[in-house]
Amino acid sequence: MTRRLVVLAAILVLAGCSRDRRYELEGQVLAVDPQRQEVTVKHGDIKGFMPGMTMAFKVGNARELQPRRPGELIKATLVVADSTGHLEDIVRTGEAPLPTAEPGMPPAGWLQPGAPVADAEFVDQTGRARRLSEWRDQTIAVTFVYTRCPLPDFCPLMDRYFAAVQRSLSEDPRLTGRVHLLSVSFDPAYDTPDVLAAHAKKAGAEAATWTWLTGELKAIDAFAAQFGVSIIRDDRPLQEITHSLRTVVLDRSGKVVKIYNGNDWKPEELLATLRAADAS
Known part of the structure; x- marks a missing residue:
């Protein structure tokens, strides 16, 4: 009986240590990158975790990435572990025009190997x-x-x-x-x-x-x-x-x-x- 309790306690400890944090995310898909299995989302504030911003997220299941299209409005769950984060349970909720490019965006290309970098x-x-x-x-x-x-x-x-x-x-x-x-x-x-x-x-x-x-x-x-x-x-x-x-x-x-x-x-x-x- 004692041995079984020790094993059960160990399992519970491991489960607690590996518990992921989960947050609800809402936003608009701006870009999809199947090769990197990523989707770029302009999202609102994620309560208890981070302010609204635009960034690329890994998608846990590639099948959820396949139907995604720029302009879609989505809800998803952001799963955050100790060293990784990804989206899952992605649901399309609508569609909206994509935001226009704003001043300050970098040019399509950037400095290539061998190019000098100006002082800063x-x-x-x-x-x-x-x-x-x-x-x-x-x-x-x-x-x-x-x-x-x-x-x-x-x-x-x-x-x-x-x-x-x-x-x-x-x-x-x-x-x-x-x-x-x-x-x-x-x-x-x-x-x-x-x-x-x-x-x-x-x-x-x-x-x-x-x-x-x-x-x-x-x-x-x-x-x-x-x-x-x-x-x-x-x-x-x-x-x-x-x-x-x-x-x-x-x-x-x-x-x-x-x-x-x-x-x-x-x-x-x-x-x-x-x-x-x-x-x-």
Whole structure:
């Protein structure tokens, strides 16, 4: 009897540890990507989880993605686990005209490998004014995030990946002082230097290797747009942000080596690209 109670208790503990969080989402489908099994949705506030914005969501069951079309109004369940998030139980509720493209959207193309990147101004997590050219003699990786991003496989995943790369860099003395990581926030109204400093500490960032940056809103948007990062805003802070992921490697002369699109890459891939760029 005692053994059976122990087994039952263990099962209950495991079930509690693996319990996903579920939230109701309502919004409009803007784009469908069958290859990545993603749907881009402009959604309203998700009560208890995140404000309204526009972003791409994984769809748990590919069969639910097949009938989706841009312009559809949908209801769905957002399922959030420790390191992933996806939509399920998608129901079409209607249709509406798609919103027109707004000023500030990035061009259809972005900088290609070999293209030089213009200098840019930032403020780091200590409040110090910084310029991109300060790292011109180093190979750098740049990613774009905001600290309030709640989906574990978006900005928090970039934090975890950069932390993993930082650990690998610390174990290779040949790269000490030669490679640097930059996390750029596109939410400067909230992500002040103090907020970035606290977040950097939580992420395990070492100042010698990994710097957190923000800056003037228009300047950040322009810097991000040249790498294909989509950021669309309205007058309400963080209410309408088109949130895409890009991670960029620049060589010591400030030229693009590679742009990673989305989150379909691993820390070891980025590390290999950084090593190759440093050796060239």
